[in-house]
Amino acid sequence: MSNSVTPAIDGGASVSREQAAGAAPALRTRALSLWYGARRALDAVDLDVPARRITALIGPSGCGKSSLLRCLNRLTDEIEGTRVEGEVRLGEADVYAPDAFVHELRRRVGIVFQRPNPFPLSIHDNVAYGLRLLGIRSRRELDERVEAALKAAALWDEVASRLDDGALGLSLGQQQRLVIARAIAVEPEVLMLDEPASALDPAATLRFEELLHELAGRYTLLLVTHNMQQAARVSDFTAFMHAGRLIEFGDTDALFTNPRERQTEDFITGRYG
Amino acid sequence: MRASARRRYWRGRVQRVLVAAGASFVLLGLFAIPVYLAAAVAASRAPVGVDWAHLGLLFAGSLRATACAIAVALPLGFATAMFSAHFCAPRLRAWLKPALEMLEAVPTVILGLVAATSFAPWLKSHAATLLALLVALPALLLAAGFAFGRPSRHDGWLPLSVLPLLCAIVAFGLWLSSRAQAPWIVPASPWNATLVGLALGVAALPLVFSVAEDALFLVPREQTQAAFALGATRWQALTTVVLPAAGAGLFAAALLGIARCFGETMIVLMASGNTAIGGFDPLIGLRSLGADIALGMPDAAPASAVWRDLLVATLALLASTVLLSLAAGFVRARLRRRLHAGAAA
Numbered sequence: 001m002s003n004s005v006t007p008a009i010d011g012g013a014s015v016s017r018e019q020a021a022g023a024a025p026a027l028r029t030r031a032l033s034l035w036y037g038a039r040r041a042l043d044a045v046d047l048d049v050p051a052r053r054i055t056a057l058i059g060p061s062g063c064g065k066s067s068l069l070r071c072l073n074r075l076t077d078e079i080e081g082t083r084v085e086g087e088v089r090l091g092e093a094d095v096y097a098p099d100a101f102v103h104e105l106r107r108r109v110g111i112v113f114q115r116p117n118p119f120p121l122s123i124h125d126n127v128a129y130g131l132r133l134l135g136i137r138s139r140r141e142l143d144e145r146v147e148a149a150l151k152a153a154a155l156w157d158e159v160a161s162r163l164d165d166g167a168l169g170l171s172l173g174q175q176q177r178l179v180i181a182r183a184i185a186v187e188p189e190v191l192m193l194d195e196p197a198s199a200l201d202p203a204a205t206l207r208f209e210e211l212l213h214e215l216a217g218r219y220t221l222l223l224v225t226h227n228m229q230q231a232a233r234v235s236d237f238t239a240f241m242h243a244g245r246l247i248e249f250g251d252t253d254a255l256f257t258n259p260r261e262r263q264t265e266d267f268i269t270g271r272y273g
Numbered sequence: 274m275r276a277s278a279r280r281r282y283w284r285g286r287v288q289r290v291l292v293a294a295g296a297s298f299v300l301l302g303l304f305a306i307p308v309y310l311a312a313a314v315a316a317s318r319a320p321v322g323v324d325w326a327h328l329g330l331l332f333a334g335s336l337r338a339t340a341c342a343i344a345v346a347l348p349l350g351f352a353t354a355m356f357s358a359h360f361c362a363p364r365l366r367a368w369l370k371p372a373l374e375m376l377e378a379v380p381t382v383i384l385g386l387v388a389a390t391s392f393a394p395w396l397k398s399h400a401a402t403l404l405a406l407l408v409a410l411p412a413l414l415l416a417a418g419f420a421f422g423r424p425s426r427h428d429g430w431l432p433l434s435v436l437p438l439l440c441a442i443v444a445f446g447l448w449l450s451s452r453a454q455a456p457w458i459v460p461a462s463p464w465n466a467t468l469v470g471l472a473l474g475v476a477a478l479p480l481v482f483s484v485a486e487d488a489l490f491l492v493p494r495e496q497t498q499a500a501f502a503l504g505a506t507r508w509q510a511l512t513t514v515v516l517p518a519a520g521a522g523l524f525a526a527a528l529l530g531i532a533r534c535f536g537e538t539m540i541v542l543m544a545s546g547n548t549a550i551g552g553f554d555p556l557i558g559l560r561s562l563g564a565d566i567a568l569g570m571p572d573a574a575p576a577s578a579v580w581r582d583l584l585v586a587t588l589a590l591l592a593s594t595v596l597l598s599l600a601a602g603f604v605r606a607r608l609r610r611r612l613h614a615g616a617a618a
Contacts, residue, residue: 073502075498075501075502078498078501080362080363080364080429102424103504103505103506103509104504105504106501106502106503106504107503107504110502110503111502113495113498113499113502115495117493117495117496117498117499118499119496119499119500119514120496120518120611129500129503129513130503130504132513133503133504133505133509133513134504179499182499182503183502183503186503186504
């Protein structure tokens with residue numbers, strides 16, 4: 001299914017895909033469970049996110065896709081009453097180790113939210129924000145890395161002449177790419193995107209998906225989407241979640257053409273969700 | 274059917290006028306008070322001119338009391354607001370904020386009484402202790418934070434564990450000062466600007482806290498989330514995102530706090546000694562505009578020079594507080610518009 005839509009990524013991907021499956025995953029969860037108070041949002045999720053690939057998370061609303069993302073960089077810490085059990089490993093690092101530096105961890109696992117949320121600062125200062133947190137003060141270094149991040153996010157050509165303008169003046173599509181530039185400026189290993197295109201119009205969505213392809217070779221992307229066509233178009237691997245459980249995970253083509261589980265089939269054929 | 278429609282129409286007409294009348298009474302009052310005061314000043318044909326020197330001393334007295342009170346209310350109010358809006362566990366905030374705002378309802382005469390009867394004698398012999406505590410407390414707290422302040426998931430409840438530490442430091446300081454009978458700093462009078470500042474600062478605290486907290490809490494959650502997601506610590510998110518966005522609100526809180534202190538009468542009346550002395554010394558007494566009016570009005574013969582001067586003082590007080598409140602209201606309205614525009618963009 002996705003072969004016909006995205007020849008660019010699938011052209012020579014079959015070999016490297018097998019390599020990716022064999023290589024160490026960028027992120028690995030084992031028996032990961034999450035509670036909001038007494039409500040269980042995630043139920044023993046085992047997931048290996050392949051490095052430098054696009055992995056899509058699909059499933060009906062409220063199935064725990066977004067909760068899973070927030071567990072992976074411990075944004076759940078900021079919510080009162082959450083409890084996490086199980087293990088998350090980022091490379092070799094134990095994410096929930098008592099002595100883990102949460103802020104350093106979050107630098108390594110960036111996240112982009114559904115609605116673009118630039119700071120009410122200039123375009124330049126938005127992208128430089130994370131770099132300044134890291135203690136980078138040199139104007140030259142900041143400028144270089146801001147430019148590199150904006151180029152990687154396919155936004156440089158549109159904003160190069162007005163870096164000091166306010167970021168809130170950009171269009172929604174530009175803001176979403178700015179937020180991506182901001183996230184990749186600090187060079188994360190994993191970039192998680194939580195329904196990043198749902199606020200965009202079709203043309204901006206198309207640009208956005210092209211951008212995802214460009215980023216895929218350099219970063220491990222974990223994409224939450226409620227748009228199954230999008231998941232099929234852009235992702236290499238797909239995980240289907242339902243009611244807090246990971247039902248099925250596999251190669252996107254295989255999952256969409258030949259799902260192993262009945263629930264997956266019902267979902268992708270539109271019988272519910 | 275038509276009869277009931279007509280009845281509703283007529284009832285609506287009357288109700289509209291009644292509501293409008295209520296609003297117009299309030300507006301009338303707002304304009305009538307200064308107009309009445311100005312007219313009364315103009316009408317009094319006292320033979321001597323206004324005693325501007327005395328009025329200046331009163332104004333300076335009010336300013337000095339306000340400065341001392343603000344030095345207490347702003348740091349405490351802002352720190353509490355930052356904690357409540359940005360660090361606090363929601364369950365703790367649910368009672369912390371109402372509890373602090375309830376302090377607003379404590380009659381100021383009670384604060385004045387405590388200051389004048391219990392605190393004044395202590396302060397007279399322990400001004401040096403107070404100063405030492407002011408320096409030692411932050412230093413010791415910083416040291417404690419460095420030694421034991423490992424961040425934890427329960428930081429939202431941190432005050433509950435810091436409180437005993439705070440009490441212990443203060444108790445130790447008081448014990449030490451009771452042993453060392455060497456007051457280096459002796460206030461000229463037990464009633465002085467420092468005493469006024471402490472009591473008045475507590476009185477202004479709930480207002481400063483409440484306005485500042487609202488402004489900080491108004492900063493969209495998506496923006497603090499974005500900061501966290503980029504690896505900001507709580508404190509970094511506060512200083513780089515929340516404070517710049519809500520700075521104008523803190524400024525408005527400060528203005529309202531100043532207006533509150535400037536206009537407060539009862540605490541100043543009871544704790545300031547009411548002697549019109551100029552200067553900037555926080556250890557001498559003062560007489561404020563409000564206290565002067567309260568003390569002088571009962572004995573002033575209508576249309577006399579004293580009476581007229583009191584009315585001028587009243588006008589000065591009214592103008593100062595109204596202008597401060599208007600400025601604060603303007604700043605807050607602009608901030609709210611900006612933050613909402615930012616969230617909607």
